[in-house]
Amino acid sequence: MHKTKFWPTLGTYTVLVILAFIMLLPLLWLASTSLKSAGENIFQFPPQLIPEQPTLSNFIEVWQTNPFDRYLFNSFWISALTVGLNLLFCSLAAYPLARLNFQGRQLIFSLIVATILIPFQIVMIPLYILMVQLGLRNTYLGVMLPSLASAFGIFLLRQAFQGIPKELEEAARMDGCSEWEIWWCVMLPAIRPALVTLAIFVFIGSWSDFLWPLIILDQPEMFTLPLGVQRLAGTFSLDWRLIAAGSMISILPILVLFMFVQRYIMSTDAGSGLKG
Secondary structure, eight states, X not given: OHHHHHHHHHHHHHHHHHHHHHHHHHHHXXXXXXXXXXXXXXXXXXXXXXXXXXXXXXXXXXXXXXXXXXXXXXXXXXXXXXXXXXXXXXXXXXXXXXXXXXXXXXXXXXXXXXXXXXXXXXXXXXHHHHHHHTTOTTSHHHHHGGGSSOHHHHHHHHHHHHTSOHHXXXXXXXXXXXXXXXXXXXXXXXXXXXXXXXXXXXHHHHXXXXXXXXXXXXXXXXXXXXHHHHHHHHHTTSOHHHHHHHHHHHHHXXXXXXXXXXXXXXXXXXXXXXXX
16 A cells, blocks of 8 residues: 555655756846856756856955845835735724624725736836836835735735635623724734745845836845846846846845745744634
């Protein structure tokens, strides 16, 4: 019986390993290219993922010739504020749509979800004109404003709110809690896994966003990391080693953050399951 299960299990894991390698191959090539010296061929086939003479000179040159510390600060500040405000606004919108009864609730929710079908490119120019008229061009608020709430975030948190037992809400009302206190002290802690999940999506989306910062920012001191990496193409005339080094600088914080937060999501979800 063990032999009968062994071969299907081995085949499944073999396929998963191959698929994982294919998915990670571009990232491995990028990391390898960033560590290669000037004499190595980066476009050979099959690709050589282990550099012959690994060097950090590409990272040093990129950091010394470009204000990547400023780009890092801008990206982190914008992403962190966007995450905090997005969680606040989306949870405030999702709570009444999930737990309160009022006329037109389903219609409002349907209209919000329908906005997911509208591509950003359609509203891009009107948003830019609005930002200019408000005097928000080349400002942090101008970059963040279109992302401070999202239909996906409202939908995700509404589904999470709906999964909370009604008895928990009723017990809080019997203790004299107002709607604000129920939302803050009872509901938000109960949907912590959903909040963390939304925070990850919003942070990664804001950190890696290129199109909107490219439109709204034209002062180099306000550039985010994607715009800083894009400038490397002109600065170094398509030296792919230096561009790869700049790309790795922009990717590494996300990878480190995701590893820590992913562990937090798993522990939180398991803890809520045990409590249930």
